[in-house]
Amino acid sequence: MNMPATCTDVEPEPVSGINRAALPDLGAEVRSIIEQGRLSILFQPIVAVGENTIHGYEALTRGPSDSPLHAPVSLFNAACQAGLLLELETQCWRLAHDSFIELGLPGRLFLNTSSRSLIQPGQPLLKALQGSGNPQFQPERVVIEITEQYPIDDFPAVVQAASNYRMQGFQLAIDDLGAGYAGLRLWSELRPDYVKIDSHFLQRIHEDPVKQEFVRSIRDIALGTKSLVIAEGIETHGEYQALLQIGIGLGQGYFFSRPKSRPPLELANDLPDMEASSSLRRQRLSETIGALALAVPTVTPETTVDEAVALLQDYPEVHTMPVLVENRPIGAVRRHRLMELYLKQYSRELYGRRPVTRFMDRHPLSVEHDLPVERVSQKITNHLNFEIEHQFIITRNGEYLGIGLVRDLLKKITDLQIRNARYANPLTLLPGNVPIYEHIDQLLEEQRRFTVCYCDLDHFKPYNDNYGYSRGDEVIQKLAQVLCAHIDDQHDFAGHIGGDDFILIFTSEDWQERCEHILRHFERERSLFYSDTDLDQGGIWGHDRQGNSLFFSLLSLSIGAVTPEMDRNQNHHQIATLATEAKCQAKKMPGNSLFIDRRRAHLPMISL
Numbered sequence: 001m002n003m004p005a006t007c008t009d010v011e012p013e014p015v016s017g018i019n020r021a022a023l024p025d026l027g028a029e030v031r032s033i034i035e036q037g038r039l040s041i042l043f044q045p046i047v048a049v050g051e052n053t054i055h056g057y058e059a060l061t062r063g064p065s066d067s068p069l070h071a072p073v074s075l076f077n078a079a080c081q082a083g084l085l086l087e088l089e090t091q092c093w094r095l096a097h098d099s100f101i102e103l104g105l106p107g108r109l110f111l112n113t114s115s116r117s118l119i120q121p122g123q124p125l126l127k128a129l130q131g132s133g134n135p136q137f138q139p140e141r142v143v144i145e146i147t148e149q150y151p152i153d154d155f156p157a158v159v160q161a162a163s164n165y166r167m168q169g170f171q172l173a174i175d176d177l178g179a180g181y182a183g184l185r186l187w188s189e190l191r192p193d194y195v196k197i198d199s200h201f202l203q204r205i206h207e208d209p210v211k212q213e214f215v216r217s218i219r220d221i222a223l224g225t226k227s228l229v230i231a232e233g234i235e236t237h238g239e240y241q242a243l244l245q246i247g248i249g250l251g252q253g254y255f256f257s258r259p260k261s262r263p264p265l266e267l268a269n270d271l272p273d274m275e276a277s278s279s280l281r282r283q284r285l286s287e288t289i290g291a292l293a294l295a296v297p298t299v300t301p302e303t304t305v306d307e308a309v310a311l312l313q314d315y316p317e318v319h320t321m322p323v324l325v326e327n328r329p330i331g332a333v334r335r336h337r338l339m340e341l342y343l344k345q346y347s348r349e350l351y352g353r354r355p356v357t358r359f360m361d362r363h364p365l366s367v368e369h370d371l372p373v374e375r376v377s378q379k380i381t382n383h384l385n386f387e388i389e390h391q392f393i394i395t396r397n398g399e400y401l402g403i404g405l406v407r408d409l410l411k412k413i414t415d416l417q418i419r420n421a422r423y424a425n426p427l428t429l430l431p432g433n434v435p436i437y438e439h440i441d442q443l444l445e446e447q448r449r450f451t452v453c454y455c456d457l458d459h460f461k462p463y464n465d466n467y468g469y470s471r472g473d474e475v476i477q478k479l480a481q482v483l484c485a486h487i488d489d490q491h492d493f494a495g496h497i498g499g500d501d502f503i504l505i506f507t508s509e510d511w512q513e514r515c516e517h518i519l520r521h522f523e524r525e526r527s528l529f530y531s532d533t534d535l536d537q538g539g540i541w542g543h544d545r546q547g548n549s550l551f552f553s554l555l556s557l558s559i560g561a562v563t564p565e566m567d568r569n570q571n572h573h574q575i576a577t578l579a580t581e582a583k584c585q586a587k588k589m590p591g592n593s594l595f596i597d598r599r600r601a602h603l604p605m606i607s608l
Contacts, residue, residue, distance in 0.1 A: 027082030029069055034084065034091050038064045041092070041099045042259035045267070046110065046230055049243060049251045052267050056108030056143065058252065059096035060259050089117045090128045097129050097137070103262060110143045110173060110194075118146060119154065119161045126168055139169035143194060146186070147175045159189050173230070177218065192227055199233020199253070206242040215246055287416055289376045290369030292409060293394040293402030298322045299333060299356055306352040308333050309342050320391035320403055323360050327399045331357065332364035365392040369401050372489070373412050380406065425496035427473060428480040436495035436503050440572040443505070444564075451511045451563045452575055454583035455483060455518075457500035459552040462542030467529070475529050475555065476500055482521045486514045503579070504559075512596070515559050519592040522557045530554065558586035562597040 033039060043057040061076075063069040069078055079088040093111055100109045113125060125144065129137050144165055146158070162172050173194035174186055187195060197218055205211045215231070222229045231243050234253030243251055257264055296318045297311045303323075312318060312335050323331040333356055341347050341359060351359075367376050380392065391403045423434040431439075443450045457479065464472035476499070483502055484494050492514075493505040508514065527535055534540050539553040560582025564575055578597065586595035 026078040030079045030082050030084050033063055034087050039095060041096045042261055043263040044252060044259040045257050045263055046250055046252045047256045054107055055250055056110055057105050057263060058110040061092045086117045086120060089113060090124055093125055093128045108141050108143050110145050112145045115146055115158050119157045143171045143173050145173045145175045155189055162190055194230055195222055195227045196230040196232050202231050202233045202239055206238040219248060287373050287412060288370045289367055289373055289394055289404060292404045296403050298324050301355055301357045303356045304353050305356055308356045322393050322400055324400055329366055329393050329400050331360035331362045333360050366395055369394055369396045373409060377413060427476055428496045430480055430494055430496040437572040439493050439505055440575050447566055448507060451506045451561055452579045453504040453515060454560045454579040455502040456558050456583055458556045458558055460500045462552045463555055466540050466542055478525055482518055486517045515594050519557055523592050526555050556592045559594045560586040
C-alpha cells in the first residue's frame with residue numbers, strides 16, 4: 001500500500017519527514033503536481049503463486065523526483081491536509097488506467113482508493129475512468145482497493161458505495177488487513193473479492209509460527225467467504241516457501257518484481273511452483289486431465305450465431321463449444337451468453353448471420369492432456385473469468401482433444417484423495433506400498449524406462465534411542481522434504497515404505513544428478529538434529545542390537561539405484577528385490593553414498 005486512506009477532521013499530523021511550517025507551500029505544490037500532471041505510475045505484479053502467472057497489477061503513484069512529495073506517503077498526506085485528496089486520487093486513477101491499457105498488461109488492474117473518495121456522490125472513480133476517453137475501459141478488469149490504514153467512521157456509506165461500484169462491474173479488495181482499525185468488520189460487511197494481508201505478517205513468516213497461524217486463519221476465513229487472499233510484501237525465498245506451504249493463492253512483493261513503469265508481462269520461469277515447494281503434500285494424484293476429455297461439437301470462425309445456437313439446442317448438456325482453426329482452439333462459445341443474446345427482442349434478426357467469434361470467450365481456460373488433475377484445479381482457481389458452469393478445453397500438443405467438466409474434475413480429485421489418504425504414510429503423507437507398487441507396474445506395462453532408488457538412513461536406531469522418537473520423526477519428515485525437493489513431479493515419484501525407508505522412482509534422465517543433490521542436501525540438514533557436543537565428536541555413543549556400547553557416526557543416507565531391464569522384469573516384486581539388493585550394497589559404503597547396480601546400469605559408484 002502506498003498511500004493513506006483518508007484524512008480526519010482532527011488536528012492533522014505533519015507530513016512524514018517534512019516540517020509542519022512548510023505545509024502551506026506543500027498544498028500549493030500538490031495542486032501544481034495535479035494540474036501539471038507531474039505524477040509517475042508504477043505497476044507491481046500480483047502473482048498466482050500456484051501457477052507462477054500474473055493475475056494482475058497494483059498501480060502505485062510517485063510524485064516528481066525533484067519534489068519533497070516524491071514519496072507516496074508524503075504526497076497523499078499533503079493532499080489530504082490541503083483538501084485535495086479526491087483531486088489527486090482522480091488523477092492517479094485516470095493515469096493508471098490509461099498506462100495499464102497502453103502497456104497491454106494482462107489480468108486485472110488494482111487501484112487504491114480512500115474510503116472518503118469512495119463515498120463521494122456521483123461515483124468519481126467510474127467517472128474518472130470513463131472520462132479518460134479510452135475505448136478499452138472495462139470495469140470488470142478493475143479492482144478497487146480500499147485501505148484499512150485509517151478509521152472508517154461511516155460503515156453503511158462505505159458498504160453502499162462499494163455495492164454501487166460492484167453493480168457497475170468493478171471488484172473490491174481490502175488492503176493492509178491486520179494493520180488498521182476495523183479489518184474484520186469491514187471484511188464481514190463488505191464481502192470483498194480480495195483480501196490483502198499486510199506485509200508485517202509475511203516478514204520472516206517462515207521463522208514465526210504465530211504469523212503462520214494468523215495467515216492460516218485468514219486463509220480459512222477467506223475460503224468460507226469466497227474471497228481470494230493476496231499476501232503482500234514477499235521478499236525472500238523463505239517467505240515464498242512459507243506462503244506455498246500455507247496455501248495462499250496470490251502474492252505480491254520484491255521476490256517477484258519491484259514496481260516498474262514497464263512491468264514484466266511474464267514471470268521468470270525458475271520460480272518453484274506449488275507442488276515443487278510443498279514437500280509433504282507433493283505426491284501426485286497419479287491421474288492426468290486427458291482421461292476426463294469429452295467429445296463435444298466444435299465450430300469455426302465462419303460459423304454463424306444461428307448455426308451455433310442450433311448446435312446448442314441439439315446438445316443441451318453442452319455448455320462450451322470450442323472455436324477451432326486448424327484444430328487449434330482460439331476461443332469458446334458459452335451457452336449462457338449466446339442464449340441470453342439470442343432471446344432478446346430482434347437479436348435473431350440483428351445477430352443471427354454474424355460470425356460466432358464476435359460473441360465468443362477469447363480467453364477460455366485451456367490445459368494440456370498430461371497435466372495432473374490437481375494442477376488443473378489450481379488453474380481453475382486462479383483463472384480470472386472462470387465460472388463454475390464453464391467447461392475447459394483439453395489439448396494435446398496444442399491441438400483440440402476434448403472438453404473437461406468441473407464436476408468430473410472435482411469427483412476425480414476427491415476419489416484420488418480418498419484413495420491416496422488410505423494408503424499414505426501418516427507421518428509424511430507420501431504414498432505407501434500400494435501406490436508405489438501400482439506405479440511400478442504401470443511403468444512396466446507402458447514399457448517406459450525408469451530407475452528405482454531405495455533410500456535408507458544409516459545409524460537411525462541409535463539416534464532414535466538417544467534423542468527420542470519425537471526427534472526421530474522430525475528427521476524422517478526432513479528426509480521426506482529433502483527427497484521431494486529434488487524430484488520432478490511431472491516425471492518422478494516419491495514413496496514412503498515406512499520408518500526411515502523411502503523409494504524414489506525416476507523417469508527423469510538426470511536422476512543420478514538428482515540423487516547426488518539429495519545426498520549433499522541431507523548432509524547440510526543433519527546438523528540441525530544434533531547437539532553441539534555430538535557434532536564436535538562426530539556422532540553419538542549408543543548400544544547395538546546386542547546391547548554392546550558403540551560409537552555411531554552422524555546420520556547418513558544410503559541410496560541404492562537400479563535401472564531394470566524391461567525384458568527381464570515383469571512385476572513390482574522383482575523390481576523390489578533388485579532395489580533392496582542395491583540398497584544393501586550402498587549401506588556397506590561409508591557416509592552418504594549412492595550405489596548404482598552396474599549389472600543393469602553401467603555407471604559408477606559414488607560416495608560422499
